[in-house]
Amino acid sequence: MTHSSQPKRVPLYDRLPQIYHVRDAEQSPPGQLRHYLAVVEAVFGEIHANIEALYHDFFIDTCDEWVIPYIADLLGTTHLKGEARTLRADVADTIALRRRKGTLDAIAWLTYNLSGWGVHGVELRENLLWTQHLNHQRPDAGGVPPYSLPGVSRFTPIRGGTVPVRDAAMLSLVNTPFDPFGHTVDVKPPGLDAVRYNLPNLAIFLWRLAAYRVTVSPPVIRDVIDNSAAGTGASFILRVDVHPLGQPLRLFNTSRFDPNQRPPVVSQLDQTPGPIPPARLNQGSAAGVPEAYVQVDTYDPASLSNPDLDTVDRLDIGAVGLQLHLPEPEFTNRSWPRSEPPPPPAWTLRGDNLCAWETGLARPLQNNEIAVDPVIGRLLIGVETAAAAAALETGLLLTHTYGAVGPVGAHPLSRQPLPDTWQGETVAVRPVNFHSDPNGLQAALHDIQTATAPIVIEIRDSMVHELDLGAIASPLDEAGGFNLRLNRSLIIRAASGQRPLIRLSQPLRFRPSRVFDPDPEVQTQLDAVMDRLTVRLEGLYLTRAAGFPAGDPLIARAALHSLELVDCILDPGGFQQLDGSRAPIRPALELANFYGFPPGSDQEVAFNQTPEIHLQRTISGPLTIDTDYRLFLTHALLDAGKGVGDAPDDSFAVAGPGSLPEGRWGPPTVVNGLTVFGRMRVDEIRGQGGIWVHALEVLHNQTGCLKFSYFSGQGDRLPQHHGCVTGPEARLRFISEICGQPAYGQLARSSDFRIRERGPGDDAMGAFGFLLEAHKWRNLQIRYREFMPLGVSPLLIPVT
Structure with a gap:
């Protein structure tokens, strides 16, 4: 914020002695001095703000960037x-x-x-x-044989000695930043x-990599195993996936960095923002420190339904990477770790490989034991009673941390405050909290077709919201399912620090509530509404419910002036499954000409917009968009499932409807930082900072220009381009090309330096430049x- 936008000082007139106020009121007409000073007040305020800005510029913390x-x-x-x-x-x-x-x-x-x-x-x-003489040993403390020192055991690595191989937790530090050997x-x-x-x-x-922590999320309870008749091991075992959608998830730890400590200690052992090592979770190990990674706490389920309390106030959120929240009263006084000796039974933790948990574990799970597999994000919880198992099945909540390259996609980020106005109109805010009302999102969308002001729906949790348009929208006599009819613009956004997931039962379809009216005056009013009709989705993770129609996209209609997807994930699929294969890629958008109206109908003729589709800091699956739209891609990542070295075949990340080779030309596109896994075929294009892993084909390649980008060099049909590099002469490598992995889309350091350093602004090309x-x-x-x-x-x- 610039200094000139600071609130103005007390008006000049109020600073005058009271005698001038009295005489000004006695004039005919009264208030002449007040009106005169009102004219110069704005200029005076700007001068005063400029003087204040000069004062702020004396300090590095408050000065302008220049x-x-x-x-x-x-x-x-x-x-x-x-x-x-x-x-x-x-x-x-x-x-x-x-x-x-x-x-x-x-x-x-x-x-x-x-x-x-x-x-x-x-x-x-x-x-x-060290190579030491046996008669003159020089151990770490000096002078005394090392195993006689206080606190030294056979598991302690001794400089100049042999490596202790009995402790897996200590061996896990080999070739790490904290290698003691x-x-x-x-x-x-x-x-x-x-x-x-x-x-x-x-x-x-x-x-x-950035470590993002989801404060409260629902796990997926795969099943509850009744093992009470076996007589050994845990009586009841819960099998839990940490990811709210049941996908493999690499768990990260949090960084406990104190910026006020001088000199600062940025990263310490077991407090780094990196993947959790399984061996360090072993409670019975001499070097195991599970309390640095995992915490167990209890909560009162009734407190979650209080809409006046923030989520952090309802639950005791710790500083570790993974935290289990157990419901009371079944687990009263069962937090872990505890400073005082806990009443029995106490929890024990261990790291384990749970990839094939269906076939059993090498060491059976015991009662009151928690096994964690941080590599794929799975838990096993052993309890003694059926009541405890049932309470966990319905009430277990998690706080978990995952890694990503940066703020591209849906992450729990700090966001700007809610806008007071949108497009010149005062907004109507509709808060949604799953803990207070699990159907709150559907309720907030019920009467949007009659709204007289823009609607802002803010989701204030990180839970999974089910959205069934069939329950809130009436079917139309037009082609294609249920539609959200809009009378004013609609914003659905995540609250600051939250990452809600929306699971759709059918594709989203947006259209105006009214498009055509035979009365010219009414039609003029409708045109004015359509000129500003915008849907903005911010910070949302959109995915599919179990009954979602196979092959359908997440968004199938956008009869609007603008559809804006900011900081979102349009679930592309393609994640790595436990058997090593990749899940199928799924389409994100399919938008055809005629905008969903019957061709030649009064509505189709009256709809006079050229819809703009904006993807900003968004991860998406393939886009099928016709030429009567405009596509804007800003720091976006599009995934058709084809990485470096894969044959692209007909896997298009962006294309239009139709058949090859004569069709499938997508919309005119503007690019500012883009990574595309798969082919892209558009009508025309301009912009900068793109990475096209496979062919980019442009129909009207005599218009537009691309700058500071990478092209595959295989089947490209390019417009004019400047400052670009082409494969295979420029080596392109990614750390990961699989959605859901921490380094997804991160350029490898072995990539050509021009890709890493000669993009826009002399920095990297691609979505993360x-x-x-x-x-x-x-x-x-x-x-x-x-x-x-x-x-x-x-x-x-x-x-x-």
């Missing part, structure tokens, strides 16, 4: 480019970092300021093995993202040359 390099000049520090947040932090901590120059803490602090990533530095000379000298030159244990090397491990990762790498290299001690070689090693 002032940052000028303050840097005052400190004598070199200029950098990138995110304003990182530039401010770099300048703000310049003096403090110079005082600590040459220390490991300073390097970690500097790295965090310039990247925002989790970071851990290791002086690799400390990890080198000794290594032989590696004299090879530094390689890409490789650790080289040598005297001058400093390893700087980086966690680049706005993260400015190339700027972060360059800024780190610049600062390391200034802060690194002589003779020390920094090795930047991404962990995620």
Whole structure:
């Protein structure tokens, strides 16, 4: 927000002595001075705001972005480019970092300021093995044989000793940033993202993936096994999938970084924003620390129905990556871990492989034991009674953390406050909370066809909402199912910090409540409504219910001025199943000409819009859109299930309806940061920053221009292009091409540097270019040359 938009000061007239107010009231007509000062009040307010802005520009925390390099000049520090947040932090901590120059803490602090990533530095000379004389041992503490030291056991790694192989939790740290074992000298030159244990090397491990935590979500209870007759093991076993849709999910831990600690310790063992290692969850292991990853708490189910309480106030949300919320009264005083000795029975935890849980476990589950598989996001919970099992089946809630490259798709992000107005009209806000009303979303959509103001539906939870248009919309005599009739614009959005899932029983279809009227005056009014009719979906995860028609898209009609999908996931399928195969890809949008009206009808003729389809920071399956639409793709990822090296066949990520080869031309398209897995065929295109893994075919390739993009070089039909690269001469690689995996869509460091650094704004091409990762790498290299001690070689090693 600019300083000129701050609230204005007290009006000039109110600052005058009271005698002038009295005399002004005595004039004929009265109030002449007031009206005169009202004319100059706006100008005076702008001058005052400008003066206040100049004061704010004295401070790095509040100054405008253009002032940052000028303050840097005052400190004598070199200029950098990138995110304003990182530039401010770099300048703000310049003096403090110079005082600590040459220390490991300073390097970690500097790295965090310039990247925002989790970071851990290791002086690799400390990890080198020692060759010791038996008569003059030099153990870690010095002077005394190591196993006689306090706190040292046979499971403790001793520098210069042998590796203890009895503890899986300790062995899981091998070749990680917190590796405690000794290594032989590696004299090879530094390689890409490789650790080289040598005297001058400093390893700087980086966690680049963002860890997103869903505060309260419903698990999928697969079944409850009655094992009471067996006489061994748990009496009742619940098999639980963490993902609300039952898909495999790699569980992450949270970062417990305290920004106020000086010098800061950014990343510590068992507190990093990375995947949870299964072996560290073993409670019976000497090096197991399950309490750093998992927590068990209880809650009162009646408190969830209180609409006046926020979700965080209803439940005790901890800081770990995975938290189980058990319903009372069946589990009163059953939280874990506890500072005081818990009353029996107490929970025990372990990490395990639950991929084939149907065939049983190597070590049977016991009563009051929880087995966690963080690799695929599964739980086994053993309880003693049928009542406890039934309570968990209906009342178990989870807080879980997952990883993603960045804010593309539906994530629990901080969002802007609700708008007071939309398109010049005061909005009607309809809050929805699943805990208060499981059918709240359907209830909020009931009478939208008669609304006289724009409607904003805010979903204030991260639960799964069932949406059946058949229950709230009447069938039309037009082709195609149920429709949401709109009289004003509609916004459905997630509240700040939430990620709701909407499970559809049939495709979404949007249309105006009225399109045609024989009265010209009424038709003019209808045209004015249609000129502004917008549907905006923000922060939502749209998927299919069990009875969803096979082969249908998630959105099948958009007879609107604009359909905006912001921070959404239109479930593309394609996730990796437990047997290693990929689930089928599913279509996201299918929008044909005539907009769903009968061809040649009065409604089709009266509908005078060219609908705009906007996908912004959205993950989507294939789009089938006709040429009478306009498509805008901004930092979007489209998935037709075809990655690098796959034969594209007829898997189109964007195309129009029709048959090959004469048809299937999609709409005119504007691109600003895009990753496409599959072919794309459109009428015309312009923009920048795209990555087309497979062919891009443009019908009217004499119009439009693409800049700073990557093309496959196989079957492309391109418009004019500038600053682009083409495969296979430019190597393209992704960390993951499978939806649902943490690094989905992340460019590999082995990709051609032009793809990673020569996109728009001298940064990466593709959907995630706005993260400015190339700027972060360059800024780190610049600062390391200034802060690194002589003779020390920094090795930047991404962990995620």
